Amino acid sequence: KSLTIGLIPADGIGCEVIPAARQVLEHLSSSHQLKFRFVHCDAGFEYFQKNGTALPQKTVDTLRNDCDGALFGAVSSPSHKVAGYSSPIVALRKHLDLYANVRPVISTKDPQNPSQKSVDMLIIRENTECLYIKKEQQFTDENNQVYAIAERRISQKASERAGRMAFQMALARDSIRQQQPVEQRRWTGKPQVTIVHKSNVLSVTDGLWRETIRGVYENTPEYQTRINLEEQLVDSMVYRMFREPEAFDVVVAPNLYGDILSDGAAALVGSLGLVPSANVGDTFVMGEPVHGSAPDIAGQHKANPIAAIRSAALLLENIGLPGPASNIYNAVDATLQAGYKTPDLGGSATTEEVTEAVCKYL
Amino acid sequence: KSLTIGLIPADGIGCEVIPAARQVLEHLSSSHQLKFRFVHCDAGFEYFQKNGTALPQKTVDTLRNDCDGALFGAVSSPSHKVAGYSSPIVALRKHLDLYANVRPVISTKDPQNPSQKSVDMLIIRENTECLYIKKEQQFTDENNQVYAIAERRISQKASERAGRMAFQMALARDSIRQQQPVEQRRWTGKPQVTIVHKSNVLSVTDGLWRETIRGVYENTPEYQTRINLEEQLVDSMVYRMFREPEAFDVVVAPNLYGDILSDGAAALVGSLGLVPSANVGDTFVMGEPVHGSAPDIAGQHKANPIAAIRSAALLLENIGLPGPASNIYNAVDATLQAGYKTPDLGGSATTEEVTEAVCKYL
Ligand SMILES: CC(C)[C@H](C(=O)O)[C@@H](O)C(=O)O
Numbered sequence: 027k028s029l030t031i032g033l034i035p036a037d038g039i040g041c042e043v044i045p046a047a048r049q050v051l052e053h054l055s056s057s058h059q060l061k062f063r064f065v066h067c068d069a070g071f072e073y074f075q076k077n078g079t080a081l082p083q084k085t086v087d088t089l090r091n092d093c094d095g096a097l098f099g100a101v102s103s104p105s106h107k108v109a110g111y112s113s114p115i116v117a118l119r120k121h122l123d124l125y126a127n128v129r130p131v132i133s134t135k136d137p138q139n140p141s142q143k144s145v146d147m148l149i150i151r152e153n154t155e156c157l158y159i160k161k162e163q164q165f166t167d168e169n170n171q172v173y174a175i176a177e178r179r180i181s182q183k184a185s186e187r188a189g190r191m192a193f194q195m196a197l198a199r200d201s202i203r204q205q206q207p208v209e210q211r212r213w214t215g216k217p218q219v220t221i222v223h224k225s226n227v228l229s230v231t232d233g234l235w236r237e238t239i240r241g242v243y244e245n246t247p248e249y250q251t252r253i254n255l256e257e258q259l260v261d262s263m264v265y266r267m268f269r270e271p272e273a274f275d276v277v278v279a280p281n282l283y284g285d286i287l288s289d290g291a292a293a294l295v296g297s298l299g300l301v302p303s304a305n306v307g308d309t310f311v312m313g314e315p316v317h318g319s320a321p322d323i324a325g326q327h328k329a330n331p332i333a334a335i336r337s338a339a340l341l342l343e344n345i346g347l348p349g350p351a352s353n354i355y356n357a358v359d360a361t362l363q364a365g366y367k368t369p370d371l372g373g374s375a376t377t378e379e380v381t382e383a384v385c386k387y388l
Numbered sequence: 389k390s391l392t393i394g395l396i397p398a399d400g401i402g403c404e405v406i407p408a409a410r411q412v413l414e415h416l417s418s419s420h421q422l423k424f425r426f427v428h429c430d431a432g433f434e435y436f437q438k439n440g441t442a443l444p445q446k447t448v449d450t451l452r453n454d455c456d457g458a459l460f461g462a463v464s465s466p467s468h469k470v471a472g473y474s475s476p477i478v479a480l481r482k483h484l485d486l487y488a489n490v491r492p493v494i495s496t497k498d499p500q501n502p503s504q505k506s507v508d509m510l511i512i513r514e515n516t517e518c519l520y521i522k523k524e525q526q527f528t529d530e531n532n533q534v535y536a537i538a539e540r541r542i543s544q545k546a547s548e549r550a551g552r553m554a555f556q557m558a559l560a561r562d563s564i565r566q567q568q569p570v571e572q573r574r575w576t577g578k579p580q581v582t583i584v585h586k587s588n589v590l591s592v593t594d595g596l597w598r599e600t601i602r603g604v605y606e607n608t609p610e611y612q613t614r615i616n617l618e619e620q621l622v623d624s625m626v627y628r629m630f631r632e633p634e635a636f637d638v639v640v641a642p643n644l645y646g647d648i649l650s651d652g653a654a655a656l657v658g659s660l661g662l663v664p665s666a667n668v669g670d671t672f673v674m675g676e677p678v679h680g681s682a683p684d685i686a687g688q689h690k691a692n693p694i695a696a697i698r699s700a701a702l703l704l705e706n707i708g709l710p711g712p713a714s715n716i717y718n719a720v721d722a723t724l725q726a727g728y729k730t731p732d733l734g735g736s737a738t739t740e741e742v743t744e745a746v747c748k749y750l
């Protein structure tokens with residue numbers, strides 16, 4: 027099988043971790059009769075500074091017309107307001123209709139840290155609306171007071187498809203678990219989906235979000251019999267996630283809450299440098315590490331490539347290649363267990379050393 | 389000195405922790421030549437169910453005209469959308485123009501848990517706008533698709549006063565620290581204020597928030613010389629708060645981010661049942677525990693009264709009575725150190741036992 031993958035390293039350590047993920051995919055291809063072709067695509071704040079746009083149309087066209095999937099690195103944010111700049115990752119999610127951001131957060135057993143909580147959570151973040159629609163404007167009122175308004179949009183359609191993805195993934199996780207020996211399963215109960223919202227304040231928008239997802243559940247007998255539906259207010263969710271992360275299986279959240287929750291969850295498993303994501307639509311998938319561009323460590327060979335490597339696996343998983351994906355996951359686990367760790371995990375391995383270890387364990 | 393305090397227990401465990409706080413204040417009054425008069429005020433979801441309103445005008449009038457300060461308990465949220473219901477705490481903050489929600493999060497040394505991180509953070513949450521203005525509406529578009537829009541408002545004025553409060557409190561905390569022996573200080577550097585925002589996506593609203601607070605700083609030589617100004621994107625803030633809570637002194641955040649951050653910070657210090665807040669305006673202060681109404685444990689004598697008791701102290705502190713306030717704080721610390729703990733802290737003491745212990749240590 028031959029696959030064309032668009033690579034958009036963008037800024038900072040994005041330019042180090044995307045090549046690392048590419049190296050792992052290349053190494054994998056020989057053993058799986060897969061053939062990867064890689065296409066470099068421009069985007070990012072650095073690109074904006076040189077060219078006046080953060081996302082050239084060519085990148086969108088190449089991804090849409092020539093690629094079977096993509097991997098995105100990370101973008102830097104300007105440290106002051108910059109006219110004309112707009113986040114390329116937010117735009118890409120919208121242009122390619124990648125409506126769900128799938129973020130598995132899983133703790134690996136760490137012999138040096140036995141008190142670490144056991145986490146095996148899947149966050150589904152709605153990826154196209156909420157405050158991310160970027161309808162914002164500044165006004166001056168009749169008393170010369172300046173204020174600004176942003177619109178937060180929640181639609182039935184987006185809520186429905188995020189919800190449906192959460193239920194489907196809860197069932198898929200359950201099937202995989204059923205194939206594991208009981209003592210290896212972290213989650214032993216019925217599959218569970220937790221809806222995150224703040225409908226005690228946002229009764230209309232988050233009310234629509236919550237009622238729509240509840241509706242999908244109530245109208246699908248298979249979900250009702252096989253899945254437990256729970257809900258949490260977003261503030262309380264952050265609290266409970268830190269106190270009892272083992273109480274969550276699949277979590278579905280509107281865009282901004284999902285953004286915040288997934289960074290929070292990353293803290294639970296030791297480092298943002300470990301957590302992958304996939305931006306998933308009906309016809310395209312783009313892997314993306316959850317971490318940012320980390321300008322403070324860029325170019326120093328310190329970036330943890332694991333989030334990007336796992337994002338490559340998540341990409342494969344979501345385009346119908348679970349076998350090669352699980353190969354990568356296992357090689358990453360072996361690498362961590364063998365003690366190859368970048369500085370964010372308290373180690374001193376370089377990006378390159380960790381990447382080579384993953385290739386070795388493939 | 390004679391003070392009239394409005395008590396609004398509202399729902400669930402609010403009806404247990406507010407009487408506990410009252411008992412502590414009564415006990416305190418004898419030793420400080422303070423005289424408290426308490427006025428009960430109605431509000432809450434239960435009250436709504438009986439009377440069709442969650443916040444009777446009489447409560448607002450009593451607080452505004454007859455009281456020197458108030459203590460609010462907690463409100464329950466309806467588990468499904470309820471027509472006509474609107475959160476009374478959000479309304480009170482607005483009606484009384486309590487523009488800053490001040491939330492100190494402090495870890496107490498726990499001999500049983502030496503690995504607990506040292507936290508001494510003050511979160512200033514803007515308390516009147518952001519998504520809490522409750523301008524929301526549902527629409528159906530030309531293709532019969534249902535969607536809803538909420539407005540998020542950020543004004544220069546609200547940002548400015550939240551920012552100013554943060555800088556002032558950073559200086560006040562520093563003065564108190566200077567009176568402590570060096571080895572007891574948790575924060576040894578220059579006072580620090582961290583602005584939380586998400587201006588990489590919300591460049592207009594969060595841009596205004598951030599630039600306004602930066603402006604206050606840049607135009608006030610005292611702040612510039614004495615305070616370090618930092619900033620964090622809200623997602624990264626949650627991550628960093630969990631990884632290195634000791635890196636934060638004063639944190640200032642728009643309403644919703646502040647709501648989420650303070651629950652998250654509560655997880656760091658062991659329990660939501662410990663964290664107080666004060667809703668502060670120029671002419672009125674209302675103490676309020678950060679926890680909710682916890683219907684699952686209401687009426688079982690299990691509620692931790694400490695958040696409410698500390699909120700009473702925070703109220704006193706903010707109406708110019710730091711002496712009696714610090715008496716309460718010390719009595720609470722002594723109570724915890726002596727091992728009086730409700731179930732949320734892993735103990736088995738009742739609400740009443742903890743309250744009596746605090747009175748004893750006063
Ligand atoms: C860079 C930023 C726009 C982005 C987001 O908020 O979605 C990032 O935080 C993420 O989580 O992918």
Ligand SMILES: CC(C)[C@H](C(=O)O)[C@@H](O)C(=O)O
Nearest residue numbers: 226227261463475477478647
């Ligand atoms: C009850 C709810 C409206 C409230 C809020 O979101 O402000 C609560 O969570 C709080 O933090 O005081």
